[in-house]
Amino acid sequence: MSERIPVLKTEHLGITFGGLRAVSDFNIEIYEGELIGLIGPNGAGKTTVFNLLTGVYQPTEGSVYLCGEKLNGRKIHQFVDAGIARTFQNIRLFSQMTVAENVKVAFSKDIKYGMLSSIFRSPAYWKTEREIEEKAMNLLSIFKLEGKAGYLASALPYGEQRKLEIARALATNMKVLLLDEPAAGMNPTETAELLECINIIRERFGVAILLIEHDMSLVMNICERIQVINFGQTIARGLPEEIASNPEVIEAYLGK
Amino acid sequence: MKKQNYLSGYVINFIACAALIVFSAVAGTLGFSVKLSTIIWQCCYFIILACSLNLVLGFLGQLSLGHCGFMAIGAYASALISLAFQRAGFYTEKSGPQFMLVLIICVIAAGLLAALVGLIVGIPALRLKGDYLAIITLGFGMIIVNVINNLPFCGMDGLSQGSASSALYQTGLGFILNQLTDYLWLPVTLMVLCVAAMFLFIRSKYGRAIRAIRDNEIAASASGLNVSYYKVLTFVFGAFFAGIAGAIFACCNSSLTTGSFSFTSSSILNSTFIVVMVVVGGMGSLTGSAVAAVGMFMLNYTIKNGKWVESLPEFLQMVFSYPMLVYSIALIIVIIFRPKGIFGTYEFSLRRFFVSIPKLPQMIKNRAAAKKEKAEVAENE
Ligand SMILES: Nc1ncnc2c1ncn2[C@@H]1O[C@H](COP(=O)(O)OP(=O)(O)OP(=O)(O)O)[C@@H](O)[C@H]1O
Numbered sequence A: 001m002s003e004r005i006p007v008l009k010t011e012h013l014g015i016t017f018g019g020l021r022a023v024s025d026f027n028i029e030i031y032e033g034e035l036i037g038l039i040g041p042n043g044a045g046k047t048t049v050f051n052l053l054t055g056v057y058q059p060t061e062g063s064v065y066l067c068g069e070k071l072n073g074r075k076i077h078q079f080v081d082a083g084i085a086r087t088f089q090n091i092r093l094f095s096q097m098t099v100a101e102n103v104k105v106a107f108s109k110d111i112k113y114g115m116l117s118s119i120f121r122s123p124a125y126w127k128t129e130r131e132i133e134e135k136a137m138n139l140l141s142i143f144k145l146e147g148k149a150g151y152l153a154s155a156l157p158y159g160e161q162r163k164l165e166i167a168r169a170l171a172t173n174m175k176v177l178l179l180d181e182p183a184a185g186m187n188p189t190e191t192a193e194l195l196e197c198i199n200i201i202r203e204r205f206g207v208a209i210l211l212i213e214h215d216m217s218l219v220m221n222i223c224e225r226i227q228v229i230n231f232g233q234t235i236a237r238g239l240p241e242e243i244a245s246n247p248e249v250i251e252a253y254l255g256k
Numbered sequence B: 001m002k003k004q005n006y007l008s009g010y011v012i013n014f015i016a017c018a019a020l021i022v023f024s025a026v027a028g029t030l031g032f033s034v035k036l037s038t039i040i041w042q043c044c045y046f047i048i049l050a051c052s053l054n055l056v057l058g059f060l061g062q063l064s065l066g067h068c069g070f071m072a073i074g075a076y077a078s079a080l081i082s083l084a085f086q087r088a089g090f091y092t093e094k095s096g097p098q099f100m101l102v103l104i105i106c107v108i109a110a111g112l113l114a115a116l117v118g119l120i121v122g123i124p125a126l127r128l129k130g131d132y133l134a135i136i137t138l139g140f141g142m143i144i145v146n147v148i149n150n151l152p153f154c155g156m157d158g159l160s161q162g163s164a165s166s167a168l169y170q171t172g173l174g175f176i177l178n179q180l181t182d183y184l185w186l187p188v189t190l191m192v193l194c195v196a197a198m199f200l201f202i203r204s205k206y207g208r209a210i211r212a213i214r215d216n217e218i219a220a221s222a223s224g225l226n227v228s229y230y231k232v233l234t235f236v237f238g239a240f241f242a243g244i245a246g247a248i249f250a251c252c253n254s255s256l257t258t259g260s261f262s263f264t265s266s267s268i269l270n271s272t273f274i275v276v277m278v279v280v281g282g283m284g285s286l287t288g289s290a291v292a293a294v295g296m297f298m299l300n301y302t303i304k305n306g307k308w309v310e311s312l313p314e315f316l317q318m319v320f321s322y323p324m325l326v327y328s329i330a331l332i333i334v335i336i337f338r339p340k341g342i343f344g345t346y347e348f349s350l351r352r353f354f355v356s357i358p359k360l361p362q363m364i365k366n367r368a369a370a371k372k373e374k375a376e377v378a379e380n381e
């Protein structure tokens, strides 16, 4: 039996902004199909970790590996090519485009037809466009958004915008999905729906998920393992029960 | 079913374009005056210019203030290349198959050269955003004029007989008088082809990608788009068409002066003015750009040549003797009442138009009913 290699792995990942060490010595290993929670108080550096994992920031120390391949120094879109997709804490949709188009954009990297094909509307163009139309609708149907495919993204209610962001991330055909506070601002019903969606995603796509979330009951409920950071440093990692009773974690959240 | 819609749309558009081209080809026999023909020539290059700038400004969301620079490159390139052919004795008269060949070569070369310069300028410039990009493209527009002024083969009699000067008196293309009417199919065909190509471009993965970049650059790259590639591509694509517009310009002027493309040019052929056309027409609507281009050109033309200005009251005539003042007021009015431009992001579709004709009475009725209802609700409150 060969050793399993983690889908996503970091080694001593860190970044300094001026004098501020926003993240330091961050180590994580995520295996296929796992769902890991990343938690920590406000300003702990969670979003910064995501930015390091997706190439938005270049780390000042350490490295990121995807399936054993080192990703340092690549551009954001190359991280996506490699197989890391994400959503954003503050929703970033293509607001002047339709819901379906938002998803189709994320298929672009897999669309093979070129400039001439699109100007002369070659058969390849039609074939590809039909395929991605179908794929986009399939994805949207997971989130029950297929009925709103023609709406402008900005016209969706907040909860659905968050879902659309996840759908768009899924369209990149990734190996690891990073969700930055997907339930933020959602009411309990919406959160429950979101949970359902996450389960469907895991079943259908078998992807590894790294989840940032402030809703503790949600995190404790669905995450297999949890990593806690505070002031950019990992203070605990382990099973949900262990985390819930860890004195250092309780202190970080509640103070002494 | 959906594809059928597309197909019928293409067929209708194709027929309409073909009809337009045929119509322009027989303009001579229809008795078009030289004056009218000149106006159509000018409208054609303005339409191409405005639409191609809209790709960069409206769809990609990057402010470029040097669009006329690319047009200048296209104009000079086509004028000089044709002159070279003429001097080499490849053609003597502006007709016949040999001249046609030269014409085609010139138009394509004009586009390609402008695109090449667009590539060279775009790669470094598009790393910048917003105001910085605006300033650097503004600088480009000024620099290109100076470069052309100082190239020894771009002035006076051109090529080996030329010298550095701001005017080129010899071109191999420059149609005059009746030729303008006889060759009216040329700008119309080019305009139709260019606009069609741009339209098909924005209705493909490229259009989706650049609109995504406009809406949110970080999300676009996090969705796997190579943002700098698409930016440069669109910039180069836009420059290509500006170059072709330049070739048309070279065809309808018997001599070229760099002043016509410079930033300080007081005519409406001025990079800022093209920006205004795009903004007025609607950033993100090729229909809007085309309509605004023709509209503003005609406004400018009639203010300068029209009889209607004379019939205005004295003080309005005073205002109209400063056309730039009129445009600024017009621009302010449009921006106040239609902040997204006249057309917003709406695109006119011939197919939709034909489909809706039979439904028109019903639509009007519905609208009237809705209005009545609204009024009643207001009354009740
Ligand atoms: N580009 C940047 N330049 C300077 N400082 C930054 C930058 N990005 C993040 N920081 C700092 O890094 C720290 C961590 O921020 P981060 O956004 O990662 O926190 P977070 O854990 O996601 O918090 P929240 O729960 O509020 O989302 C903060 O102190 C923040 O000010």
Ligand SMILES: [Mg+2]
Pocket: A046, A047, A048, A089
């Ligand atoms: Mg955060």
